[in-house]
Amino acid sequence: MSTPAELRAAMVDGFAGDDAIGDPAWRAAALAVPRELFGGSFFAPVPGSDPTAYRPVHRTDPRWLEQVYADETLITQLDGHVRPEDVTEGAVTGTPSSSSTLPSLVLSMWQQLGVEAGHRVLEVGTGTGYSTALGAHRLGDGNLTSIEYDPLVAECAAAAIRAAGFAPRLIVGDGLLGDPDGGEYDRLIATCAVRYLPPGWLHQVKPGGAILVTLSGWGFGFGLVRLVVTAPGEGTGRFLPGCTSFMIARPHDRPPRQSISLLPGEERPTRIDPEIIATWTGSWVAQLAAPSAERMGVGGHQILSDVATGSQARTAPHPAGGWTVVQRGPLRLWDQVEDAVEAWQRAGEPHQEGFGLTVSATGQRVWIGSEDGPGWNLPI
Ligand SMILES: C[S@@+](CC[C@H](N)C(=O)[O-])C[C@H]1O[C@@H](n2cnc3c(N)ncnc32)[C@H](O)[C@@H]1O
Structure with a gap:
């Protein structure tokens, strides 16, 4: 059985060749700080669960120390108050609210x-x-x-x-x-x-x-x-x-809401595949374009909901091909998203590293490419 110092050294060895953590001073820090003092009990995701369920892992678990040094995030709280110690039986669902980052x-x-x-x-x-x-x-x-x-x-x-x-x-x-x-x-x-x-x-x-x-x-x-x-x-x-x-x-968390009811609205074909707003950068662009909207849904079925104004947009595949969107409320959430996704596509669909942020006396703007490129104001 390995000691904490051995596991720590193995973890830091595993970072060899990663330039993002090449600075010897930070590696020395990782070798010196015993992560087991910070892990305590934590939640481990149950593989294959949807929505993700978490089971508590305590110090008494035979694999506890190994997991502490596995270069994984250790979730230590759910929903702003549930700790691993509070779960006496089985697994629980919830939104992670505190952790030890990997x-x-x-x-x-x-x-x-x-x-x-x-x-x-x-x-x-x-x-x-x-x-x-x-x-x-x-x-x-x-x-x-x-x-x-x-x-x-x-x-x-x-x-x-x-x-x-x-x-x-x-x-x-x-x-x-x-x-x-x-x-x-x-x-x-x-x-x-x-x-x-x-x-x-x-x-x-x-x-x-x-x-x-x-x-x-x-x-x-x-x-x-x-x-x-x-x-x-x-x-x-x-x-x-x-x-x-x-x-x-x-x-900055989303406002609390009741379960969502989908209401009628104006329907039209979409110009983009809705699934794009569920991708890593597509979701980023959609969020920049409609910052007041919560996004839900899977695949071609995407839902945008703005609690404050009651605005909604929901997409669905059309039996004849393509997709439709139904929009209602004062904000045309899908129009905003579609325009932004098309601007991003015209710019060559860069990853987030192709974006920048400028904060000035007049506001906060995220842009693509350079300050005079396409951009969106943050909801300050
Ligand atoms: C990902 S965890 C931090 C990981 C931590 N740096 C570590 O290595 O263990 C995020 C933390 O931010 C805290 N947090 C959330 N909103 C905050 C705020 N407005 N001010 C200070 N802390 C906040 C949460 O309670 C949570 O503990």
Whole structure:
């Protein structure tokens, strides 16, 4: 049976050849931080379940330690309150609301952030505290502040971070509001996703400093962006390669709704295959175009629903070929999506890394190619 140190070394060896985590200083951090202190009990997805069911894995499970070092995300909370300890029998369904992000992603994000000795960093989303401990190892306790929204999650993280021998500054609160004491940060890293950049972040990070965050929304599209602050409240940057997703920051989550009833509306043929908005970049484009809409459905049956206005769009395959869309309400959600998908197709269907973001006094705009390319305003 391998020891934690052996499993840790094997995990870091497994990252060899991955340039995204080639920095020896971050590898040293991964070798030094015992992930088993941050894992505790967690939820493992039940293979083949739909919707995904989760079964609790506890320290007493013979494969617990091996799973802790499997370079997987360890889900530690569902639906904002359900912990593995709460599940006494069988498996449960729910939406992950806290986790220890998979180590290779944490390390590559820390590396992409581009920190240097002496930098002051603000982390939003302490979670289990694993990424915080890595950051504290690299930067020194005094240079790192981490904010967690959920008080119980924050309490567990604080204990784990202490047990691992680190003492960064920890805050319980809404990280979207930034450091409550204000701050002059060189870098900000978020391990929860946001619908738009919280304006305060671009004031708390100094001009020349950088923010690394995943943009997301209610359409399940994701894009990891590295934004350089150009002036107080302003910044620009490009989205990065890869397929990074994070749970959305709690204040940016979709509004609660009753189960959806599909109502009549105006019907027409669609110009695009609806399934495209269920692909990695298609969902991203659709979300940019209709940011107030929640997306549901599978395959050619896509549903967009805007709770605030009651606007709906739903597509279906047509028996004679092609697809139709039924739209109702003040927002023509499908028209918005179709125009955006066609603009993206004309631009050559780039992956998220072909997009950029500019934040200015007048708003936040995601664009394709360059600032004067096709673009969409974020719902700030
Ligand atoms: C993916 S987990 C963080 C993973 C963590 N960095 C780690 O390595 O263990 C995301 C965390 O963000 C927290 N969160 C969500 N909204 C937040 C907010 N507005 N401010 C601070 N934390 C938030 C969640 O409670 C959750 O614990």
